[in-house]
Amino acid sequence: MSKQEQEKKLHIEVQDLTMAYGSFVLMKDLNFKVYEGDVFIIMGASGCGKSTMMRHLIGLNEPAKGDILYRGESFVKASASGREQMVRRCGVMYQSGALWSSMTLAENVILPLKQFASYSDREAESIARYKLSLVGLSGFEDFYPSEISGGMAKRAGVARALALDPEVLFLDEPSAGLDPLSARRLDEMILELSSNLKMTTVVVTHELESIFLIGNNSIFLDVNTRTLGATGNPKHLRDHCENPMIRNFLRRGELNAIGD
Ligand SMILES: Nc1ncnc2c1ncn2[C@@H]1O[C@H](COP(=O)(O)OP(=O)(O)OP(=O)(O)O)[C@@H](O)[C@H]1O
Numbered sequence: 001m002s003k004q005e006q007e008k009k010l011h012i013e014v015q016d017l018t019m020a021y022g023s024f025v026l027m028k029d030l031n032f033k034v035y036e037g038d039v040f041i042i043m044g045a046s047g048c049g050k051s052t053m054m055r056h057l058i059g060l061n062e063p064a065k066g067d068i069l070y071r072g073e074s075f076v077k078a079s080a081s082g083r084e085q086m087v088r089r090c091g092v093m094y095q096s097g098a099l100w101s102s103m104t105l106a107e108n109v110i111l112p113l114k115q116f117a118s119y120s121d122r123e124a125e126s127i128a129r130y131k132l133s134l135v136g137l138s139g140f141e142d143f144y145p146s147e148i149s150g151g152m153a154k155r156a157g158v159a160r161a162l163a164l165d166p167e168v169l170f171l172d173e174p175s176a177g178l179d180p181l182s183a184r185r186l187d188e189m190i191l192e193l194s195s196n197l198k199m200t201t202v203v204v205t206h207e208l209e210s211i212f213l214i215g216n217n218s219i220f221l222d223v224n225t226r227t228l229g230a231t232g233n234p235k236h237l238r239d240h241c242e243n244p245m246i247r248n249f250l251r252r253g254e255l256n257a258i259g260d
Contacts, residue, residue: 008035010071011168011200012057017066019052025064025226026052032219032231039194039201039214041234044221045249050204051095053221054170057202059087088116091166093157095173099145105132105156106141112163131159134197135189151182155189162193168200169193175207187213208252212238220246 012034019026026049034040042050055061057068059075068075070086078086099108109128113119119127132141135155145153154174161169174190175183187210194201194214205211211218215234222229222245230241238250248254 008037010034011036011038012202013069013072014057015067015069017056017068018064019049019056019061020064021052027221027226027228028065030066030219030221030228032228034200034202035217036200037194037198038217039191039203041211041215041218042202042204042221043206043211043218043234044229045223046206048221048223050206050221051172053219054172054202054204058090058092058170059083088164089167090170091161091164091168092170093154093161093172093174095176099153099156099160101145104142104144105137105148105159108145108156109160109163112160116164127163128159131162132156134162134193135159149182151178151186154178154182154186158189158193162197165197166199168202171201171203171205173204175205175210180209183207183210184213190214208250211250220249222246 010033014030014032017030018028042053044050052061056063063076067077070089073086075083075086099105100111103111106125106128109131110124113124113127129141132138135158137152137155137159140148140152145156148156158171171190174186178186190201190203191214193199203210203214211234217232218234218237219231220229220237224245229243229246230237234250237246241247
């Protein structure tokens, strides 16, 4: 770990987490740390439980065992109002972008501002305009989701996730369904936002280009052992991870081809 990383403050800590749907144990004994300012990638093969991990981090799923701490504060042991406050500090963009099709982009961003904060109409409109400008959508405030491209819809989804100035931004498969150029533009925007807004960003993705471009820290969920395969800088894991299956995954299966 570099000196810079050692000086980083702990933001999220996952302790002995087991995730299950009923009696189906998806992942067990997960331990890892996310530091302030990280762009943290949750990665692993299809169906390993990446989205479920994200749902646990934002309080939508209850751990079967273990705990999740935000700045040292237990999510599991928190009171209902304590939890609500912790959740409020998270902004989430779901896989589909999940914009309301009957609302303009500005109205979509205004929605959480009116729902969870007491801004006047004018304040909310001005905040929405600002958030849309952060994601390069100035001038598109009055457009409907059906009138913009997939990449723009994703960016609008990010603007909505940023509405309440979150401390952690969660993105579920942000580049899914985008052409390579739009995906790259979105990745660059994610990097810019995380640095300019000094946020911690947690991204669920299996797009290797994204992983190496934006991620400085990560976990790899191992679908075979149903536990944590590795944690650390994705490039480091690609080049030095002890587990050949993870190195292979991160090199798009090239190791099999050369018989490593
Ligand atoms: N609500 C649910 N109830 C029961 N099982 C579920 C539920 N949601 C997900 N699962 C199962 O849990 C497993 C992990 O799902 P999850 O969506 O978290 O994986 P993922 O790694 O995000 O997958 P992908 O990369 O394909 O999006 C899958 O086998 C899925 O069928």
